[in-house]
Amino acid sequence: MRRILKWLAQLYPAAWRARYGAEYEALLEEREPRVRDVVDVAWGAMKMQMTAWGSARIVLGCALAGVAVAVAISFVAPKKYLSQTLISVETPDRQAIDKYLAGLVKDGLSPEFVTSIIERENLYPSERARMPLSDAVDLMRKNILIRAVNGKQPSGFVVEFVYPDPRVAQRVDKELVSQLMALNLGTAIANSSDPARPRVTFRVDHAADLPQRPVFPKRSLFGVGGLFAGLVSGLILAVVVGTRRGPMVAKG
Amino acid sequence: MSDPSILVLSSLAGGDKHGYAMMDDIERFAGVRMGPGTLYGAITRLEELGWIAPVKAEDRRQPYTITGAGREHLREQLGSLGRIVRAGLRRLEDR
Numbered sequence: 564m565r566r567i568l569k570w571l572a573q574l575y576p577a578a579w580r581a582r583y584g585a586e587y588e589a590l591l592e593e594r595e596p597r598v599r600d601v602v603d604v605a606w607g608a609m610k611m612q613m614t615a616w617g618s619a620r621i622v623l624g625c626a627l628a629g630v631a632v633a634v635a636i637s638f639v640a641p642k643k644y645l646s647q648t649l650i651s652v653e654t655p656d657r658q659a660i661d662k663y664l665a666g667l668v669k670d671g672l673s674p675e676f677v678t679s680i681i682e683r684e685n686l687y688p689s690e691r692a693r694m695p696l697s698d699a700v701d702l703m704r705k706n707i708l709i710r711a712v713n714g715k716q717p718s719g720f721v722v723e724f725v726y727p728d729p730r731v732a733q734r735v736d737k738e739l740v741s742q743l744m745a746l747n748l749g750t751a752i753a754n755s756s757d758p759a760r761p762r763v764t765f766r767v768d769h770a771a772d773l774p775q776r777p778v779f780p781k782r783s784l785f786g787v788g789g790l791f792a793g794l795v796s797g798l799i800l801a802v803v804v805g806t807r808r809g810p811m812v813a814k815g
Numbered sequence: 816m817s818d819p820s821i822l823v824l825s826s827l828a829g830g831d832k833h834g835y836a837m838m839d840d841i842e843r844f845a846g847v848r849m850g851p852g853t854l855y856g857a858i859t860r861l862e863e864l865g866w867i868a869p870v871k872a873e874d875r876r877q878p879y880t881i882t883g884a885g886r887e888h889l890r891e892q893l894g895s896l897g898r899i900v901r902a903g904l905r906r907l908e909d910r
Contacts, residue, residue, distance in 0.1 A: 583877075586834060589876050590833075590835055600852075603850025607855060
């Protein structure tokens with residue numbers, strides 16, 4: 564324990580050690596060491612280093628530490644993969660397509676249908692262990708994104724699904740697309756005799772692919788976030804240390 | 816009351832001491848077991864402020880003494896604390 568404390572005492576700034584090192588070491592030798600002294604000496608060394616550093620070095624050090632921590636977290640954070648399908652829409656009434664799509668999605672992605680996929684694919688096993696199935700359904704719906712392409716008057720739409728396993732993401736995306744295609748076909752057959760309801764045709768332009776790279780975590784975004792957090796922390800720390808700073812005394 | 820600076824000044828107000836003696840003294844009169852890092856953080860700061868000063872050492876253990884400015888500061892701080900303590904006790908007794 565005493566050797567650890569002496570080693571930690573080496574972490575103090577060189578100027579501080581030149582002034583207080585010998586008497587500090589004498590104190591560590593004289594006193595019966597305790598476990599909490601390790602934390603106390605380490606914390607004291609860190610504070611003294613901060614005091615000895617200039618503000619710019621504190622901010623820079625914190626910024627670099629922020630980037631390092633954020634990038635390290637990005638390596639251990641659970642990955643998420645996105646699979647997507649592009650579907651083009653053919654219809655004579657382009658004005659009504661937004662409303663038609665919204666209705667189709669509402670009917671197609673009913674809680675019953677989503678529940679059946681969750682159970683069949685055994686999705687979100689750890690989440691389902693601690694939450695009711697209805698919450699897992701909400702979670703899955705958050706991971707499904709159906710968005711129009713080409714602005715307000717879509718010539719198509721994209722069906723996306725995000726999941727930690729790329730193969731499952733692809734399989735589920737295909738199931739979602741099949742459901743929407745089947746529902747559209749059923750609607751077309753039901754409306755075939757009604758001229759007031761023009762036929763809407765879906766065509767898969769780009770089938771659900773097997774995602775190769777995760778969409779989360781993005782290391783670059785984590786790095787930027789860590790840099791920002793580090794800079795803010797460094798600025799706060801520099802201000803705090805600055806208010807307590809005085810000149811490092813010389814013996815004599 | 817566990818501000819390390821006030822504890823160190825209070826200890827030195829009773830006579831010159833080196834680090835180990837200060838820790839021992841503080842534990843006896845305040846019941847606070849100060850760590851070496853905390854003690855030397857306070858010593859460094861107090862010396863920078865001119866409130867304590869090193870005196871002649873006979874070995875590696877460096878004794879310190881409280882300066883006139885240090886005494887004045889300690890008197891002000893303890894005076895403020897005394898007023899707070901008296902007011903608090905009076906209010907407790909009033910209820």
